[in-house]
Amino acid sequence: MTLQLRVYVPPHPLIKHWLAVARDASTPSPLFRSAMTELGRWLTYEAVREWLPTKEAIVETPLAPCPVTFVDPEVPIVIVPILRAGLALLEGAQSTLPLASTYHIGFVRNEETLEPSCYLNKLPDRFAPQVRVLISEPMLATGGTSMAAMAELVNRGVDPAFVRIVSIVAAPPALQKLSVAYPNLTVFTAAIDEGLNNRGFIVPGLGDAGDRTFGT
Known part of the structure; x- marks a missing residue:
């Protein structure tokens, strides 16, 4: 069977609104920031469907035994x-996956070459084995940082x-790179935009997500 990158754009009205x-x-x-938190929450909710490992059990309700399904700890x-x-x-993702561990990795992009360099790992x-990893990366533009993060993982x-x-927001260049390198990877995004400008920013996009989040 040929593997191919799976990209989902959930049609949830709250995702569209935020x-x-x-x-x-x-x-x-x-x-x-509130919009990003909500998008993190609802996209994570969609992303973990049929992804979280589960286990079957029996619990006692106030009236009788009942078969149930738990997330496998x-x-x-x-x-x-x-x-x-x-x-x-992160806040939205953590609210959906409160038992998840969080590991940080940081990249800075060279604005001339558009290549990322790692400053924190x-x-x-x-x-x-079998660990489930959710990467939060608001803008999949050139694909440089996501490719570098995947290589480290x-x-x-x-x-x-x-x-x-x-x-x-994702753009075709990033999705194409990820598809070639990691064809069994899955991406959940609120939108796929048309492309990049000459500075490597997604168009129409939403600007610099970091600057807009932190007011810098």
């Missing part, structure tokens, strides 16, 4: 925000099939 708020250039920073779940903009989605030397034993990238 994306519209985030796109609006007149949205002030506090409201933009034996399989580790990890959130990896790509700094700095990935922090904007708090990933463990080795991840547990794979080098530490993560199976790309168990990785979900949560993004607000």
